[in-house]
Amino acid sequence: xxxxxxxxxQVQVQRIIQSKTFKSSEVHRNLLxxxxxxxxxGEGHTLKEYTVGLDVFGKPPTxxxxxxxxxxxxxxxxxxxxxxxxxxxxxxxxxxxDLPKGAFTLTFESRPSVEPPATVAAQxxxxxxxxxxxxxxxxxAAALLIAVVTAAYFGARAARPAAPRPTAIPVxxxxxxxxxxxxxxxxxxxxxxxxxxxxxxxxxxTNAETxxxxxxxxxxxxxxxxFIGPRKHNVFPIRSDxxxxxxxxxxxxxxxxxxTGKSQIQAIPPVDQAFTLVPEGVxxxxxxxxxPALLVDSLTGEAxxxxxxxxxxxxTSYALVSHLPGLYGNGEILYLLGNRxxxxxxxxxxxxxxxxxxxxxxxxxxxxxxIPRYYQVVLKVRAxxxxxxxxxxVFHRELSISKAAxxxx
Numbered sequence: 001x002x003x004x005x006x007x008x009x010q011v012q013v014q015r016i017i018q019s020k021t022f023k024s025s026e027v028h029r030n031l032l033x034x035x036x037x038x039x040x041x042g043e044g045h046t047l048k049e050y051t052v053g054l055d056v057f058g059k060p061p062t063x064x065x066x067x068x069x070x071x072x073x074x075x076x077x078x079x080x081x082x083x084x085x086x087x088x089x090x091x092x093x094x095x096x097x098d099l100p101k102g103a104f105t106l107t108f109e110s111r112p113s114v115e116p117p118a119t120v121a122a123q124x125x126x127x128x129x130x131x132x133x134x135x136x137x138x139x140x141a142a143a144l145l146i147a148v149v150t151a152a153y154f155g156a157r158a159a160r161p162a163a164p165r166p167t168a169i170p171v172x173x174x175x176x177x178x179x180x181x182x183x184x185x186x187x188x189x190x191x192x193x194x195x196x197x198x199x200x201x202x203x204x205x206t207n208a209e210t211x212x213x214x215x216x217x218x219x220x221x222x223x224x225x226x227f228i229g230p231r232k233h234n235v236f237p238i239r240s241d242x243x244x245x246x247x248x249x250x251x252x253x254x255x256x257x258x259x260t261g262k263s264q265i266q267a268i269p270p271v272d273q274a275f276t277l278v279p280e281g282v283x284x285x286x287x288x289x290x291x292p293a294l295l296v297d298s299l300t301g302e303a304x305x306x307x308x309x310x311x312x313x314x315x316t317s318y319a320l321v322s323h324l325p326g327l328y329g330n331g332e333i334l335y336l337l338g339n340r341x342x343x344x345x346x347x348x349x350x351x352x353x354x355x356x357x358x359x360x361x362x363x364x365x366x367x368x369x370x371i372p373r374y375y376q377v378v379l380k381v382r383a384x385x386x387x388x389x390x391x392x393x394v395f396h397r398e399l400s401i402s403k404a405a406x407x408x409x
Contacts, residue, residue, distance in 0.1 A: 004095050006040050009108040012095040021085040028078050031056050035078075035099065035106050044105030052104060073314075073389045075099070080387045087222060174231075175354045177361040180371050182231075182351070184323075184332050190251045191234040195243050196221055197257025220256050220336070220348045227352040245327065252332045257344055274397035275320055275376050277337045282318040282378050291395065295378065297339055314389065315340065319347035319379040325401055342383030346391040350379055356391055363393045372398035 004012070013036040016022060017029045034056050038044045049071045053059040057070055065071060079099045086096065098107045185192060221237065228235055238247070247253075258277060276283050281297040297317035322335040336347040350356045364371040377396040381388050 004108050004110050008095060009040055009097070010036070012093065012097055012108070015093065016082070016085055016090070016097060019085055019089050021081055021089060025081070027057075027074060028081055031074055031078050032082075035104055036097075038104070039106040039108075044103075047104035049104075069389070073384050075104070076389050077384060077387050083222075173354050175357065177357045178352075178354060180361055181357055184373070185252055185254070185334060186228070186232050188252055188332070189234075190331055191236060191247075192228070192232055193243060193247055193251050193253045194221065194224055194228075194235060194237050195253055195255050196237070196239070197255070220345045223345070223348045223352060224254065224256070248333075249327045249330070252326065252334075254334045254336065256336050256348070258337060258339065271324060271374075271399060271401055273322065273324075273376060273399065275322075275378055277320050277339070279339065281339070282320050284378075288395075295380075295394065297343075314382045314384055315342060316380065316382050317343040318394070319343045319350070319381055319391075321347050321350065321377040321379065323373075323375055324399070325374060329401070338381070340381075340383070341386040342388050343381045345386075346381035346383070346388035347379060349388060350377075350391050360393060364396060366398075374399040374401050 013032060017032060022029050022032070031052075034052070035044065035047075038047055049065040050063065052075075053063050053065060053068075053071045054061070057074075059068075059070075079101070082097060082099060086093070094111050096109050096111050098109075099105075100107060225235070225237075236251075243253070274285055276285060278294075280294060282295045284291055284293050284295070287293050295318045298315075317338060317340045320335070320337040322333075322337070324333050324335070325331070326333050336344060336351075338344040338347060350360055360377065361371055364375060364377070366372070375396055375398050378394040380390075380392045380394050382390040
């Protein structure tokens with residue numbers, strides 16, 4: 001792979017800055033311009049959080065990155081917006097611009113010849129037409145298909161000798177912790193259904209920031225598809241209200257979004273669970289000493305001055321991750337539940353990002369080094385603009401599942 005010429009990279013950056021994705025965010029346009037100039041001039045590796053704070057955000061010399069997270073938040077949001085751009089407007093662009101985690105240096109790479117996005121979208125349409133998918137669900141199906149194609153390409157590249165420049169969208173390293181979390185699902189020969197909830201708790205709400213919509217879960221779907229694509233061949237996106245009991249019985253299921261009103265899921269014989277998702281947040285059914293009975297989703301950022309808002313204007317909500325047995329005790333069901341867009345995305349990140357997965361397994365791990373087969377985990381997600389900036393473990397429960405619960409005596 002050859003790196004594009006600097007002038008070509010500059011043209012691509014300007015194309016991104018003028019896109020609809022970046023139209024409403026001056027701060028991210030400025031940040032992208034700054035990082036681009038530094039990266040193309042060879043100064044990107046010298047950048048520090050403190051320097052970016054002074055140069056881009058006008059912080060005073062007394063600025064302390066340990067006390068203010070404004071740079072980290074906006075850099076994380078810029079990374080998300082770049083990914084969003086290449087999923088939507090930039091699907092045919094010849095240069096991929098990326099901002100790898102842990103650095104301030106942009107990478108530029110020529111896009112290889114891959115299947116045209118129009119063809120991928122057509123595949124999504126054909127796969128969905130027999131089920132009468134709505135336009136919103138076609139978007140979700142296309143997101144998953146594009147993610148699988150992208151993941152397959154970068155999975156193949158990961159097997160090649162290392163290039164002199166970092167890849168634009170690096171595939172996450174497969175770690176022992178990821179194996180512990182995903183082994184039961186990815187090692188199975190059963191088909192894997194990724195099911196996206198289309199009806200939110202707040203379906204009548206006019207506040208787009210508090211409603212989990214079908215399109216809102218597309219980012220979580222893309223992350224899942226990109227992660228699972230190179231590791232499992234029989235993966236199928238499916239609309240939640242069209243998931244049949246036969247498909248649940250024959251396959252494994254990853255459920256993304258609330259389950260309220262989903263008769264198929266609710267028909268699965270219940271198991272004793274420790275937590276449940278409610279419209280207000282996550283309910284703790286049997287609180288241990290010192291634990292709250294309800295973890296309430298909330299919004300912060302009531303401060304009036306701009307600098308205080310930058311420090312505090314974070315949405316806080318809770319995700320519930322549940323790994324349970326499937327119908328009749330066969331197969332696996334992984335629930336990634338939340339009331340907000342960022343919460344669902346944060347739940348996916350917790351199980352697919354190597355660092356977050358390492359922290360999660362550290363809490364789940366038993367004395368013998370294994371993790372529970374079935375469990376529930378509550379996560380706290382802090383976010384800005386529907387983008388998680390911090391995902392942390394709160395508590396978990398191991399679930400004891402008896403065969404009697406499934407009529408097996």
